[in-house]
Structures are given as C-alpha cells and as structure tokens.
Amino acid sequence: MEIIHLTHPMKEHFDIQEPHVMALGFFDGVHIGHQFLLQQAKKIAHKNNCKLSVMTFDPHPSEIIKGETDRKYLTPLSSKLEEMSQIGVDKVFVMKFTSLFASLPASEFINQYIIKLHATHIVVGFDFNFGYKAQGNVNYLRKASRYNPFKVTVISKRVTNDNKISSTFIRELISEGDVHLVxxxxxxxxxxxxxxxxxxxxxxxxxxxxxxxxxxxxxxxxxxxxxxxxxxxxxxxxxxxxxxxxxxxxxxxxxxxxxxxxxxxxxxxxxxxxxxxxxxxxxxxxxx
The missing domain is CATH 2.40.30.30 (Riboflavin kinase-like)
Structure with missing residues (x-):
C-alpha cells in the first residue's frame, strides 16, 4: 500500500494519472461502518478496473478547530494505516490538518484534492462534512459531481442493537469500561x-x-x-x-x-x- 502525505497548499506535484476510487473520512477505529464503506468503495473500484484510495486526516480536525489537543483515538495513524492495508486499500493520502487547510472553501477542496488528484468516484459516509466551517456535505458533493468528472456514492448509517455505529459511541463504551460490547x-x-x-x-x-x-x-x-x-x-x-x-x-x-x-x-x-x-x-x- 502506498502512503502519500499531503500538506496544504500542495507544493509538490503528484503525477497521478490513473483513475481511482477515493473514500474520504477520518476513519478512527476503522470500525464496522468504516469497513462496510471501504468494501463498497473496493467493489466500485473493482467494477471499474481501477485502484482504491483513501484520504484521511491527521490530526483530528477538532484538535485544530476546537483546540482539543488532548484528544484520544481508537486507532493512532499507524494502526489506522495497518487496518486499511489489510482491507486492500491501494493508496492512502494522509492530509495534514492545519488551520490553513481548515480555512479552505469546500469548492477549492474539490478542485485541489479530488479533481487534481484524478479521483473519478468519491465514496463517503452520510454525515461527511468538509471545507471551511463544514460548509461542504454530501449534498454539496452530489451537486458538484453534476458539473465535474467524478461520481459520488453516499453510504447510509449502520446500526447494531439500535445504536448507530460510530467512533464516538465506541469511545464512550471504552471510557465507561464496557469493553465487552466493543x-x-x-x-x-x-x-x-x-x-x-x-x-x-x-x-x-x-x-x-x-x-x-x-x-x-x-x-x-x-x-x-x-x-x-x-x-x-x-x-x-x-x-x-x-x-x-x-x-x-x-x-x-x-x-x-x-x-x-x-x-x-x-x-x-x-x-x-x-x-x-x-x-x-x-x-x-x-x-x-
């Protein structure tokens, strides 16, 4: 699996000409919901005979936007990358999340980090947000795809035992000592x-x-x-x-x-x- 570290603004030109399906998200824990999303992205990539890529972020946006420097993780970056490699991801873009990147408008994120990286299909969770003050969401992506050379697939929420599968919920279980439910x-x-x-x-x-x-x-x-x-x-x-x-x-x-x-x-x-x-x-x- 190839790992490419990105910092905004990109000073280095990445010659990525081959089309690829890109899954976007933070993916803390790479939990069952994340795994389903990545498997769906993998199926789309296989169907279209192209590579599967992931764009994730480091550190978590809340560390920069909200100043939560003591934030704890289910999977630090190295463990997250190991999980993605086991799933069969071909390439991971690790975007360094900075205050400058946080100020990037949603439209520019699409131009610089989807179109310029030649992603032809984007796969995201239903609650994915991006861009300055989270102005970009799945509806924004869908509208943008009508006028740009990429498609969008949105994965709906996954539920187990009437609970939405999320990194936040899993962190709560662990913090409360309920590790047997994890x-x-x-x-x-x-x-x-x-x-x-x-x-x-x-x-x-x-x-x-x-x-x-x-x-x-x-x-x-x-x-x-x-x-x-x-x-x-x-x-x-x-x-x-x-x-x-x-x-x-x-x-x-x-x-x-x-x-x-x-x-x-x-x-x-x-x-x-x-x-x-x-x-x-x-x-x-x-x-x-």
Whole structure:
C-alpha cells in the first residue's frame, strides 16, 4: 500500500494519472461502518478496473478547530494505516490538518484534492462534512459531481442493537469500561500498543507478580478497573489481567509463570487486547 502525505497548499506535484476510487473520512477505529464503506468503495473500484484510495486526516480536525489537543483515538495513524492495508486499500493520502487547510472553501477542496488528484468516484459516509466551517456535505458533493468528472456514492448509517455505529459511541463504551460490547461495533476486541517497563533487577527476581505497561500513543483508555486481557508481542501470546489504577499508569496483574514468557520482549512493542471488565479480587485465578 502506498502512503502519500499531503500538506496544504500542495507544493509538490503528484503525477497521478490513473483513475481511482477515493473514500474520504477520518476513519478512527476503522470500525464496522468504516469497513462496510471501504468494501463498497473496493467493489466500485473493482467494477471499474481501477485502484482504491483513501484520504484521511491527521490530526483530528477538532484538535485544530476546537483546540482539543488532548484528544484520544481508537486507532493512532499507524494502526489506522495497518487496518486499511489489510482491507486492500491501494493508496492512502494522509492530509495534514492545519488551520490553513481548515480555512479552505469546500469548492477549492474539490478542485485541489479530488479533481487534481484524478479521483473519478468519491465514496463517503452520510454525515461527511468538509471545507471551511463544514460548509461542504454530501449534498454539496452530489451537486458538484453534476458539473465535474467524478461520481459520488453516499453510504447510509449502520446500526447494531439500535445504536448507530460510530467512533464516538465506541469511545464512550471504552471510557465507561464496557469493553465487552466493543466488538459488536468495532468488529474486533479493542487493542492498545505500548511497552513493558521492567524492573532493573528483572533477572534476579524468580517470580514476577506485576509489570508496568506504558501506552504508546494517544489511545482512548478504559475506566479504572481490572480487565481480562490478551498480550502479544507478535510471537508470544499470553492471557491475564490488566489493572488500570490511575489516569496515567497501567499495570499488568499476571501470574509469574506467564510473565516469565515476556522477559525477552524488553523495549519491544506489545499489543494488549481487552476482553471484559472483572471484579477486583484478592487473588487472581490461574488461567489454563
């Protein structure tokens, strides 16, 4: 998958002559709704014998427009790109969202970042907005397509259990500790990445009862509590518990015979997958 980083105004000319279907959106989490949109875009691309591209934005517009610099994400950019690659996206345009870009009129966004990039078909969600003060929406795109060389497909909202599938709703579930409900909307268990902070005398300790875990990235974190999790470094996978006991520190509460397997992953990125919240207990049971 090719990744092209864009900054407005574009100083570099991208010689993209071949037609492509472009999906537009922020796609935080690449949840079930996003996946459906991307699969529909993929079908359109296949039908028209052309490539599938995505345009996403970094950081989230609210960081620039509303000053929400502490905003947390379901999927930081690197994880989002991994998800898109697995879906089969051919090219991703990552637009750096700046105050200058935020002031771009909707008409100029279409001219500079749809027409000049030779996108022949645009696929967006029903609530997609763009341009200065969100003056552009799906109706604006549809009208513009009548006089320009591109078509527009709008994907309607997706609903599960009477709830609209959205990144906002999934973030709320996680923040409230309801991680067991996340797969119904995200399409998989929620994951975060980071590193284990080992004690200095690691190899002198015959038994390890806990290790600190440092989050790598601005992830949405579940509410404080004890969670059943799976930890993997890409080679080894163990199950256990994660104790979130403060707003900044996360500690594993795992049995020593399982922690021994992670001694060799010092300073290596690991992934923690959340299953469900459990009640605190004096003794954590053994997982077979």
């Amino acid at each position: 797969p119904y909307y995200l399409g998989k268990h929620y994951e975060v990445k980071g590193f284990i902070n080992y004690p200095k005398d690691l190899y002198r300790q015959p038994r390890l009862n806990s290790m600190a875990f440092q989050i790598q990235g601005k992830y949405v974190l579940p509410n404080q509590g004890l969670y059943k999790v799976e930890i993997t470094d890409g080679c080894k996978t163990i199950q256990g518990f994660l104790n979130h006991n403060s707003s900044h520190e996360i500690r594993f509460e795992l049995l020593s015979n399982k922690l021994e397997r992670l001694k060799e992953v010092h300073q290596k990125e690991i992934t923690v997958k959340f299953f469900n919240r459990v009640a605190y207990m004096d003794t954590i049971p053994i997982w077979n």
